[in-house]
Amino acid sequence: MSHPNRRRFLQLVVVATATPLAATFARNAVAADLPHLDQADTMAGALGYVHDSVAVDAAKYPSHEPEQACAGCNLAQAAQGDGWLPCNIFPGKVVSPKGWCAAWVPKA
Numbered sequence: 001m002s003h004p005n006r007r008r009f010l011q012l013v014v015v016a017t018a019t020p021l022a023a024t025f026a027r028n029a030v031a032a033d034l035p036h037l038d039q040a041d042t043m044a045g046a047l048g049y050v051h052d053s054v055a056v057d058a059a060k061y062p063s064h065e066p067e068q069a070c071a072g073c074n075l076a077q078a079a080q081g082d083g084w085l086p087c088n089i090f091p092g093k094v095v096s097p098k099g100w101c102a103a104w105v106p107k108a
């Protein structure tokens, strides 16, 4: 039979080790589950978001440059597993790395 203090110590070690790992797995699962932004979304439409920067309406957004894309935008965050990017403008959604919207800001 093990000593109660030793058993308690081992229980604390297991909990202390498992808690950060569980939090990391949960965070990754949430990020991987973020849905792609729909171009038909009201906010996306208001900002002229498109999944591919080459599809930007040049007449409507004359200052748009073809090399501008979400992957080079300062408002994008690190890509999730499928390469799509969480964006500060569209919380809870991910945008295409090739996408673009009128809020585009070059990476600092």
Ligand code: SF4
Residues within 6 Å of the ligand: 049, 069, 070, 071, 073, 074, 075, 076, 087, 088, 089, 090, 095, 099, 100, 101, 102, 103, 104, 105
């Ligand atoms: Fe893409 Fe930047 Fe617009 Fe977000 S703010 S959709 S990253 S161009």
